Amino acid sequence: MHGYDSYKQEIDDILKSHESMPGNLLPILHAIQDSLGYIPGESVPVIALALNQSNAEIHGVISFYHYFRQTPPGKNTIRLCRAESCQAMNGKALEKYAQKQLEIDWHETTSDGQFSLEPFYCLGNCACSPALSVNNEVYGRVTPQRFDEVIASYREAAE
């Protein structure tokens, strides 16, 4: 099985388990992204049908929220904080450094599929800026050297 067939059952299960929940669209989208890493375009009409809404409405919600993604992410997602507190601690230099080291821009994935880079606006780690997170782990006071160490630890973990 590949493509839609490979995750049809998962999406059907998610829709079923959220059936009676009021305001269930965001929880459904989260459940799909938690499980697949993104929200496949093929799932939009399926969700729309289940919720008795139009494809446009579902697509509108997915695209409104920065967190939801419509393409598969890299193995690890790096979220770099761009907000004021991190800027006050050389965050902009770190952004440039990260992009250079990974050889990608925002919203892109490295050619080996290891890392995706997403801008974030505040991880709530502002007393230890600049901050980034990899998957669900937050890192504070990130210098270029620490950035390299963190990235290396995930590369090693992957090997």
Next chain:
Amino acid sequence: MIRVFISRDSTALSLGANLVADNLQKVVADKGLDIELVRNGSRGLFWLEPLIEVETASGRVAYGPVQTSDIRSLIDNGMLQGKDHPLYLGDIEALPYFKDQHRLTFARVGKTNPVSLDDYVAHDGYIGLNNALSLTPEDIVKQVTDSGLRGRGGAAFPTGIKWNTVLNAPGEQKYIVCNADEGDSGTFSDRMIMEGDPFVLIEGMTIAGLAVGATRGYIYLRIEYPHAYVALNEAIQSAYERGYLGDDILGSGKVFHLEVRRGAGAYICGEETSLLESLEGKRGLVRFKPPLPAIIGLFGKPTVVNNVISLASVPIILDKGGDYYRDYGIGRSRGTLPIQLAGNIKYGGLFEVAFGMTLREILYDYGGGSASGRPIRAVQVGGPLGAYMPESQFDTPLDYESFSAIDAVLGHGGIVVHDDSVDMAEMARYAMEFCVEESCGKCTPCRIGSVRGVEVIDRIVKGIQKDKNTTLLRDLCDTMIAGSLCAMGGMTPYPVLSALNYFPEDFGINVDADAA
């Protein structure tokens, strides 16, 4: 067994607290020693994290900041007996940063195991709810009104008045919604409560439900806080199991159900009506007001929407009484504010004090000046929509009215510090850029104004028709302030205008020459 505390707070984790905890367990096991490791919230003194506290016969003794390489020498030097070491700090509550605080809302954070209901109850938890169960809804609301508590999310609307509106709104179904979409840069007090003492929020929401007759609550939590999500859900589950939530709260027959819903990275969803749209499963478009959410809120029903800190301050008010809370603070700003010191600051962290301290005391007495050692040039209080304040305003006392008198805002109590390397024109541009990125797009001043704002600032900085464009930027800001539907477009001009007014030289504007 010796109890040892290492924080599970995100910031402590971001500095390696898990590695320290793992390493400690290993070293202790190697030596055949036995400890009970408690993962507590953070004390908020982040330059000392990862912090280890050991419970000894003479009280808790702290060591920090600890790296994994320190563990062996700590153990060998008798850390488990509270002995001396270069990282020895003694009683953390005796440190100046800690001892002069008024920890009402944060009383338990850093002391207890956040997800232990027994620990919560042993440290005065659920006294407020027990009191509330014997009061009429009107009397609960009266306590909150008497306390003088105002919305800690930033808008500072009196909480008691909001509750009273919902109490008196007709409706079979009402809701309590907690705004945990703490998106402002420089703020993390909501996160620290949710990670460090989630039961206090659960208790506050339950009391709010009793007060207004709401049987269901939602915590709208930003996706950026995965650790808070875990802690909240663990705590909610225990509260259900022990009868503090559900269909019969502590045998009273009262009903309150609570659920955490995750946001999805939209800053605008911190605006209450946009948040409600999002909870309903829609795009987070701002609603017109009126009607107020208190009348027509979630799913069209009367709804209390309060910030995390507002709700987490309710238990102590119902425990000690509205008067007790009101006795802290100055003027019309009653009670305490958890202040969050962030950005370029030496001693960053959170401390809770009564309203009234000056910015200068906070920045220098608590904060110890900038982290870089360079002079502090500007601070932004109240998040990305807050004004930049120059040194000449550092004697402003922290209270809502003093700040609004100088076109600044206290907001959610976050303070981001910039040293003299900051380019304020760049910060002004960023404020507009952020509004472009995060505007919901419903109203024109915000959606289009922010785009034009970026362009106009660029022209000023490039020196293209400087005077004309500066006038245009001020006009544009006026339009955004007066014409936007919500604070996103309506307050983005605050950082822009304050940067322009107090730091014109960064825009290449020669003040003397212009005045001549």
